[in-house]
Amino acid sequence: MEKNNNFRKTVSWITILSWIFGVALFLIAIMLIYVKTMLPSVGEAPNMKVDINNARIERGKYLANHVMVCMECHATRDWALFSGPSIAGTEGKGGEVFDQKMGLPGKYIVPNITPFNIGTWTDGEIFRAITAGVSKDGRALFPIMPHPNYGHLDKHDIEAVIAYIKSLKPIKNELEKSSSDFPMNFIINTIPKKAEFKEIRLNQML
Numbered sequence: 001m002e003k004n005n006n007f008r009k010t011v012s013w014i015t016i017l018s019w020i021f022g023v024a025l026f027l028i029a030i031m032l033i034y035v036k037t038m039l040p041s042v043g044e045a046p047n048m049k050v051d052i053n054n055a056r057i058e059r060g061k062y063l064a065n066h067v068m069v070c071m072e073c074h075a076t077r078d079w080a081l082f083s084g085p086s087i088a089g090t091e092g093k094g095g096e097v098f099d100q101k102m103g104l105p106g107k108y109i110v111p112n113i114t115p116f117n118i119g120t121w122t123d124g125e126i127f128r129a130i131t132a133g134v135s136k137d138g139r140a141l142f143p144i145m146p147h148p149n150y151g152h153l154d155k156h157d158i159e160a161v162i163a164y165i166k167s168l169k170p171i172k173n174e175l176e177k178s179s180s181d182f183p184m185n186f187i188i189n190t191i192p193k194k195a196e197f198k199e200i201r202l203n204q205m206l
């Protein structure tokens with residue numbers, strides 16, 4: 001009799017534990033499906049049109065090459081020279097690789113951002129990629145592309161950079177897409193954030 005009771009107790013514990021385990025697995029599965037299918041959620045690309053003129057292109061060129069350093073990544077670098085400057089004429093070409101050999105959780109290939117690749121993107125889609133980290137097709141961009149920082153810059157400066165990259169000569173360079181290893185292939189979807197621009201007026205800073 002005693003033996004039978006012990007057996008029953010063990011069985012009920014096993015039932016309870018398997019329920020807890022099952023429910024936990026179910027919740028984890030729901031969470032992973034949510035992260036994979038519902039995120040990143042930064043909203044539609046804004047409906048905007050950047051007015052392109054020479055002054056704006058020049059400002060964008062200065063910002064993209066010397067301040068926001070887009071071309072430190074999105075161009076071919078000459079590593080034979082000190083600090084690997086970008087090679088003139090390759091601006092926007094892409095092709096540099098940041099991968100596991102550098103300790104990164106995936107293989108990130110710097111895309112071509114000349115009109116050859118992004119010529120069909122709207123200004124809003126380029127804006128959203130730079131400031132919120134989401135590609136035209138809704139894919140999250142790994143933050144080695146410093147979109148979390150660019151989302152806090154001056155909106156007009158981003159527009160100048162868009163004018164500049166749209167004026168680049170198209171360079172034919174087909175590239176493989178980046179990929180993240182597990183678990184970054186899930187985590188990456190939680191990273192993009194809608195940019196928040198605040199107007200900073202000089203008199204507020206004084």
Ligand code: HEC
Nearest residue numbers: 068069070073108109110111113129135141142144145178
């Ligand atoms: C430190 C390197 C780095 C810098 C600096 C950088 N990017 Fe990127 N950029 C990347 C990488 C890497 C990707 C691809 C990330 C991925 O696929 O997960 C990317 C993606 C993009 C994309 C999306 C292209 C596509 O086909 O999906 C655009 C547009 C872009 N960058 C523009 C810019 C602009 C404009 C700047 C400067 C304001 C800039 N990037 C600065 C590395 C960089």
